[in-house]
Amino acid sequence: MIAHAAALLVVPIILVGVVNRTKSCWAGRKGVPLLQAFYDIVRLARKRPVYSSVATVFVKAAPSVVLGTAVVSGLLVPLLGRRTPLSFPFDFVFFAYTWGLGRIFLMLGALDTGSSFEGMGASREATYSALVEPAFFLAAGTLAAASGKSSFAQLLRFRPDDPATAVVWCGCLVALFVLLQVESARIPVDDPSTHLELTMIHEVMVLDHSGPDLAVIQYASAIKMTVCAGLLAALLNPLDAAAGPALFAAANLGLILGAGIVIGTVESLIARLKLRSIPEYIFLAISAAFVALLASTLRRGGLG
Amino acid sequence: MWKIIKTRFQQGYRTSAYPDGPSALPERFRGRPVVSSQPCAQGCSACADSCPTQAIAFAEDRRVRLDLGKCIFCTECITACPEGAISYSTDHRMAARSREDLILSGEEARLAHALDEKTRKLFGRSLKLREVCAGSCNGCEAELTALNNVVFDLSRFGIQFVASPRHADALVVTGPVTDHMRGALRAAYDAMPTPKLVIAVGACAVSGGPFAGSPQAHDGADSTVPVDLYIPGCPPHPLTILDGILRLLGRLEGGRERV
């Protein structure tokens, strides 16, 4: 439990560092130091925030709610091992709605600043997250149905043992990877280092936050990315209970950081999509999850 | 994808070793001017008369005083002087903390010293910059953009340019501050959270440059915001800007430096 909390606090910083170092490596530059996210957060925490004159309670409340929901969602996901601090039947539904709560406060905070860019960003965020939610539910639901379990800690242990389950497993992996790209604002959905406010989705919503508020939001996004990577790692981890908890946890963390390298590599190889094409890309995730659902249903029906 | 990998190997790792390695600037590079400490002949003011921005004056003892903040690094004074009292070195280090420190007069140059300990601890490993162009011709912008490329790689020091003044620690100002940009510049400064810094980059931001005295401009960033670091040049080479910022953060040598 303590180890899980420690991982939830430390791994996000390292994961952000790994993604950035991978990108630097591809570009041929020395790049940002590995722990830069930590230095940034420490610096931001020591600055005095500035608030817009039209801002009300939402701008000030948003960072705490966003961090709180990110941490709670992190407690539901098996980052290190086979047990999670929080676990109950159908907790993946609670997970999705926790994220939803965080998202709505982020959007309200963005709208509260009265800036037209942040309003645009909020509307884009609402659209794309609404589009990707079915993919998440289809994937998690299919894994639940296929494995017969209903809690994250257990349904992510689903492993393929015949062609049909292999299709289920692959479809869910694809869906979860696209979910990571959408929720963590990575290329091809969004460019986290862009300076073009008219193209931003996530970054534009935080343009008016400063000091500790910004530190909290940056940290929360890193936690969200870790959580998504944790989902993938748990689904991919090849070891089983016999390997012992320490080795299992190490493998899991290794896979999470490996996911970081994959994210960084994907970001370095392709360009970002036109905003109008993002729903098509998300549809890819929905289709993959739907195919997984079909495969699972057919298998249980005795076919395949 | 294979092509990208192949090209990556061809392009290789390009970040320059500076500041741990040499700066590798060519012979004709016009770095910090070197001014003779000998008094000049009475009645000769060829250099001052030829300077386009009136950056050269004489002290009472007839020694040349060159204001680096007004200097646009042309070659007029070098050509005009019959004695060779002024020449260029290839030293790129020029940034200073105050306008007075920018005046060269034969003594050693007073380069920028670091911020106080508390601010250095705050910004030492993470400094975010917000750039505001207040009438610059775009030359300084181009050099600031070059700082982000793989050769100079500003990000390896934890220094990055950010999109919003609210995210920034230091305001980088270029241009002589035109009338129309004055309000916007002040608004950007006010929008930044404290503690904050201001860095004036280029001759225009330091003193107005070639546009000094123009009624549509205000002769530099000083007119509108309090400046912490002055980086002369027209435009300043990326290494000059990098050297100035690193000195400010105390990441080169600590304390006052005389060269």
Place this chain on the structure above:
Amino acid sequence: MSPTSRFRALRSPGAVELSAIPVVAVEEFRSGVLRAAKAGLRLCALFSRSVEGGTGLCAVLADDARGLLYILFSEPTKVLRSLTPELASAHLFEREIGESSGIEIEGHPWLKSVRKSPADKVVFFRESGAEVHEVAVGPIHAGIIEPGHFRFQCHGETVHHLEIQLGYQHRGVEALFCGGPDRRSVFVAESVSGDTAVGHTLAYCANLESLGGARASLRGEALRAASLELERLANHVGDLGAMSGDVGFLPAAAYFGRLRGEFLNLLMALSGNRYGRGLVRPGGAAFDLTSAMAEDFSARLARARTDMNAISGLLFESASVLGRFDETGVVSRQTARDLGFVGLAARASGLDLDVRRDHPHGLYRFRHIPVVKIDSGDVYARAMLRHLESLRSLDFLEELIADLPRGDACAACSAPRPGLLAVSLVEGWRGEICHVAETGDDGRFRSYRIVDPSFHNWPAVAMAMRGGEISDFPLCNKSFNLSYAGHDL
């Protein structure tokens, strides 16, 4: 009667006596310019000039096919019936005349200030309707870029109309030349638009040479041409890198960024300044290439060409990049012709315009660069055009450096003679730069007018965005990469 019979003909660069330029009544001026434009001439400049008795007008038109310029003056007037309804390319010139001289422009469809009023003091075109919203960007933008104000009328993510209001970079450049040339003048010319230092200084020096009756040395012309092409290369490569960065294609962005530095370093090796400041001077060039340097340059240019081909290959073969570039920000050829776009923006929309071929100056009279044009008018066209023009410039440079004319880099240039008007056109990397100088009886400038290619081309950004997506705006804007400082002077 030929449409240009009332004009005075001139080749660029060149000077003509002020007294030899016909001065006609303003109605005849107006109809003369319109008739010439209908006959296919292109408007290069239209501005006011103060004379005894008030403020008159001056028009400079170009016959690109014959390589001639035509100039006409008007008598002092208080009112001008707008040419814009019949000659759309006059629109911005008339707005500038309206705000800076005392002349009233009648019948202009959208008479707003160009440089004198910031965005919060002017009226913008507003669209009304359900779910229509207005987005305002600037003057300060999120990146490292000059200030300008963009007002979008949007419906969801689609842009119906974009209006651009500049003027934030107005430093009073033209006024600083008056009374010159003095010790500051050439340095102001270098700072009109910092990334086009060589282009503007070339135009300025060509004017001084015409006014003084001098010629630059041949070797000087060669060095000038080399530096102009190096400037073109540095900017084209930089733009390709920036466009790659804007679409998130990191490899090309990183590699092009470094390659741009290579060209700037060549300029620095030659002149001591990465932008070629201090290089172009009246009479030729202030710095020369030794033969050792020339060999070094050739080797570096060859390496740059290999890099260029490799990196452009990556960029133009990436499907995700092409998906962003294709059919984004389209400017049709008709729009480009009607609004008088020049340079890169015009050639990407299928117009065949290049000052180096049409009004050759300096070494371009003897060595030619093939003109590239593409017809699709989209972001892809502007990107591909930069790549192709870079290759042409590299060819030109390699031939030139291997075989520079002998002689001095700089010849003597005498002082300007009184009572003359000089015009010089230069193909800067964005397009046609036009400088028009007039000397008074004392041989000093009584007026100095500059038309940067961005002055012609900013409306192209507005036209390209119509019907497009607002999230494509940064890419579109970067595909033109126009100068705010050059527009605002």
